[in-house]
Amino acid sequence: MMQKRYMSIWFSTLLTDWIRIKRPVLKDLPLVFSDKAGNRMVITAASKEAASLGIHLGMPLADARAIVPDLEVIENQCHKSKKLLTALGRWCIRYTPLVALEEDQGLILDISGCAHLWGGEKAYLREIVNRLRGIGYQVRAAISDTMGTAWAVSRYGRVSPIIKSGEELNALLPLPPMALRISPIASQKLIKLGLKTIGSFISMPRSALRRRIGEDSMERIEQVLGQKEDFFLPITVPEVYSERLASMEPIRTRKGIEIAIEKLLFQLCTKLQSDGVGLRSALLQSYRIDGQVIKTQIGTNSPSINTSHLFKLFSLQIDKIEPKMGIELFTMDAVRFDRLDPGQESLWMTEKSMSNQKVIELLDRLAGKLGAQVIQRYLPQPHHWPERSIKKVDSITEPLSLPWRTDRLRPVQLLKVPEPVQVTAPIPDYPPMLFRYQGVTHQVKKADGPERIEREWWLEKGEHRDYYQLEDAEGKRYWLFRSGHYSSEKPSQWFIHGFFA
Amino acid sequence: MISKLFSLLSQKDMAAVKKDIIGKLQEQILNLQGFKPERNAHGIDFGLGIISNAFPGNAFPLAALHEFLATNLEDAAASGGFISVLLSTLMKKGGLCLWISTQRKIFPPSLITFGLSPERIIFIDLQNERDVLWASEEALKCESLTAVVTELDEISFAQSRRLQLVTEKSRVTAFVIRKNAEKLSSTLAAARWRISAMPSGAIDGLPGLGFARWQVELLKVKNGIPGNWMIECAAGVFKPVKQAPFNDLKIRKAV
Numbered sequence: 001m002m003q004k005r006y007m008s009i010w011f012s013t014l015l016t017d018w019i020r021i022k023r024p025v026l027k028d029l030p031l032v033f034s035d036k037a038g039n040r041m042v043i044t045a046a047s048k049e050a051a052s053l054g055i056h057l058g059m060p061l062a063d064a065r066a067i068v069p070d071l072e073v074i075e076n077q078c079h080k081s082k083k084l085l086t087a088l089g090r091w092c093i094r095y096t097p098l099v100a101l102e103e104d105q106g107l108i109l110d111i112s113g114c115a116h117l118w119g120g121e122k123a124y125l126r127e128i129v130n131r132l133r134g135i136g137y138q139v140r141a142a143i144s145d146t147m148g149t150a151w152a153v154s155r156y157g158r159v160s161p162i163i164k165s166g167e168e169l170n171a172l173l174p175l176p177p178m179a180l181r182i183s184p185i186a187s188q189k190l191i192k193l194g195l196k197t198i199g200s201f202i203s204m205p206r207s208a209l210r211r212r213i214g215e216d217s218m219e220r221i222e223q224v225l226g227q228k229e230d231f232f233l234p235i236t237v238p239e240v241y242s243e244r245l246a247s248m249e250p251i252r253t254r255k256g257i258e259i260a261i262e263k264l265l266f267q268l269c270t271k272l273q274s275d276g277v278g279l280r281s282a283l284l285q286s287y288r289i290d291g292q293v294i295k296t297q298i299g300t301n302s303p304s305i306n307t308s309h310l311f312k313l314f315s316l317q318i319d320k321i322e323p324k325m326g327i328e329l330f331t332m333d334a335v336r337f338d339r340l341d342p343g344q345e346s347l348w349m350t351e352k353s354m355s356n357q358k359v360i361e362l363l364d365r366l367a368g369k370l371g372a373q374v375i376q377r378y379l380p381q382p383h384h385w386p387e388r389s390i391k392k393v394d395s396i397t398e399p400l401s402l403p404w405r406t407d408r409l410r411p412v413q414l415l416k417v418p419e420p421v422q423v424t425a426p427i428p429d430y431p432p433m434l435f436r437y438q439g440v441t442h443q444v445k446k447a448d449g450p451e452r453i454e455r456e457w458w459l460e461k462g463e464h465r466d467y468y469q470l471e472d473a474e475g476k477r478y479w480l481f482r483s484g485h486y487s488s489e490k491p492s493q494w495f496i497h498g499f500f501a
Numbered sequence: 502m503i504s505k506l507f508s509l510l511s512q513k514d515m516a517a518v519k520k521d522i523i524g525k526l527q528e529q530i531l532n533l534q535g536f537k538p539e540r541n542a543h544g545i546d547f548g549l550g551i552i553s554n555a556f557p558g559n560a561f562p563l564a565a566l567h568e569f570l571a572t573n574l575e576d577a578a579a580s581g582g583f584i585s586v587l588l589s590t591l592m593k594k595g596g597l598c599l600w601i602s603t604q605r606k607i608f609p610p611s612l613i614t615f616g617l618s619p620e621r622i623i624f625i626d627l628q629n630e631r632d633v634l635w636a637s638e639e640a641l642k643c644e645s646l647t648a649v650v651t652e653l654d655e656i657s658f659a660q661s662r663r664l665q666l667v668t669e670k671s672r673v674t675a676f677v678i679r680k681n682a683e684k685l686s687s688t689l690a691a692a693r694w695r696i697s698a699m700p701s702g703a704i705d706g707l708p709g710l711g712f713a714r715w716q717v718e719l720l721k722v723k724n725g726i727p728g729n730w731m732i733e734c735a736a737g738v739f740k741p742v743k744q745a746p747f748n749d750l751k752i753r754k755a756v
Contacts, residue, residue: 370632379620390619409611410608411608411611413608446701446709447709476698499574501581
């Protein structure tokens with residue numbers, strides 16, 4: 001079996017480097033990241049400048065501010081570092097197919113059989129480190145037979161970053177116990193005992209050591225020395241669906257563009273279909289001879305690999321593609337794609353369910369021309385407050401999670417904002433006798449109510465509403481409410497909120 | 502040949518045969534006019550009772566354009582309620598419906614009162630009338646829908662003809678609510694309705710509001726007989742009201 005080789009890359013100041021690449025203004029300023037821990041803000045990352053002023057990780061933000069009053073603070077980015085590492089890991093795929101994330105800001109690469117392509121391990125390591133430093137990240141890297149040794153040398157190594165096979169133990173001897181990545185308590189204990197280097201205790205009898213630092217730490221040591229298998233969980237690379245079509249002669253006609261789109265869609269959809277996914281959003285880029293790139297994007301309401309339907313969506317936008325001197329290259333990318341439901345089961349049941357696909361395609365066409373926000377579907381929400389009793393849903397297949405309420409009559413037409421009306425009503429709780437709305441006086445003949453609806457105090461403040469259903473002399477029906485209680489200080493406010501059928 | 506046949510029959514029989522022939526010819530004329538009676542239409546009972554007699558062939562015209570006149574929000578609410586009851590019958594077997602409008606005020610939870618499940622309606626909320634017409638036409642082309650409700654301020658003759666032709670092809674029923682019915686133009690709709698509220702009757706002599714009661718005016722109906730009725734809606738079902746108190750109704754001129 002071929003000897004495994006691992007490379008560990010350590011981003012010592014990952015987050016601060018990242019923000020400085022994004023905002024170069026922050027260069028050379030003391031900079032920290034802070035996050036909530038319990039009920040206080042603590043430092044989660046600090047730049048070199050901040051660290052040299054005495055700010056360390058885990059320090060309360062208030063203390064840090066006391067030390068450095070003009071400290072730059074970036075808050076609530078706790079998930080950022082993992083995201084960044086994943087992105088960097090994906091970038092590293094160019095050097096080896098197997099990349100894994102490491103805790104505390106590092107990557108581990110399985111480089112077995114890869115380094116010679118770059119002319120040996122030395123050149124390989126230099127290439128990666130230089131490239132990353134060029135982007136703006138402070139990195140240290142090390143190569144070794146075991147992941148643990150590579151980790152230790154990249155963090156604590158002083159001599160050479162490349163550890164030859166079988167030299168692991170020698171490389172580890174001068175390093176502090178922390179380099180073994182054993183628990184902080186165990187390493188503190190060892191230092192307290194005066195065992196400040198790995199060399200001073202590694203040759204001790206296992207049983208004696210185990211008693212002092214525990215079983216977990218012993219296992220860790222065995223992994224570092226390569227006596228036990230370590231875990232390696234490679235990150236996955238997202239599939240990229242992209243097609244390109246170059247044309248010998250620049251294309252200048254609508255027909256030509258249509259043919260190009262059809263061809264690209266066919267290629268893309270064949271690929272998507274074989275992977276069992278469907279298109280949610282596609283981007284067509286047309287490269288013109290004059291250097292301009294025209295971007296055209298479509299979206300669908302459900303994953304689709306129906307080329308004729310997707311083509312229809314594009315054809316709504318072909319007018320926007322101005323060929324001018326001619327287009328020499330088309331590319332099409334699947335910007336978003338989702339798993340394709342095999343049967344696309346639906347809640348519309350029965351005979352019409354077969355043709356559900358057609359409705360989805362209709363909605364796509366509407367969304368393509370008028371925008372996706374025009375399509376609304378509503379489901380009930382467990383709230384009494386009328387404005388909050390329904391919620392918008394994006395999908396046309398989301399089923400009903402709780403039943404519609406039928407015990408209370410609700411108006412067919414509901415005003416977005418209740419409008420004030422003048423009302424004559426006997427107190428305390430009788431329905432109005434007449435009300436005036438938009439200059440017309442309505443005599444109330446029949447009435448039901450009141451139905452008191454309390455405002456949900458945990459969501460918003462304000463008065464409750466007492467709703468009445470009123471019928472005037474002509475039989476027209478209205479939904480009026482009085483806001484709040486009667487009080488002697490101010491006249492009560494009445495509003496009209498809806499119209500019954 | 503036919504005259505020979507007639508001579509053989511008695512006077513009474515001849516009347517029956519004539520009626521039969523006339524009936525068949527009428528059906529042919531209707532067919533030529535683009536009015537094809539839906540094969541299952543006779544199976545669907547909207548509970549309209551006596552109103553059904555006003556329609557050609559005594560069946561509510563599906564796959565056709567129905568327009569509803571509404572001058573104010575109260576009328577729009579009544580029309581919305583009436584259409585919802587029709588839709589609930591139409592969608593009993595499943596299916597979807599689109600409700601296309603600008604400045605929509607329809608409150609979905611209320612539709613359950615008329616037997617219509619609000620989650621089976623997709624609302625399309627648009628900015629201008631032109632888009633509403635375009636979207637309605639596109640929607641009516643889609644055979645998989647059961648019905649399309651369109652709220653509009655105005656619709657011209659040409660626009661109504663476009664919609665009517667599309668419905669004839671796709672067999673989707675179209676309901677158009679004209680919110681600005683003061684300026685009326687003629688259209689090609691198969692039926693023109695006006696639904697307005699009426700004072701409700703007490704339920705079992707109890708105070709408070711009774712069931713919603715509407716005056717249903719069928720102002721125009723292609724190949725049918727326009728009329729004027731009173732109808733009640735209780736628990737999502739139509740209940741025609743006896744015509745007795747009809748004298749005091751203000752009879753509007755047919756438009």
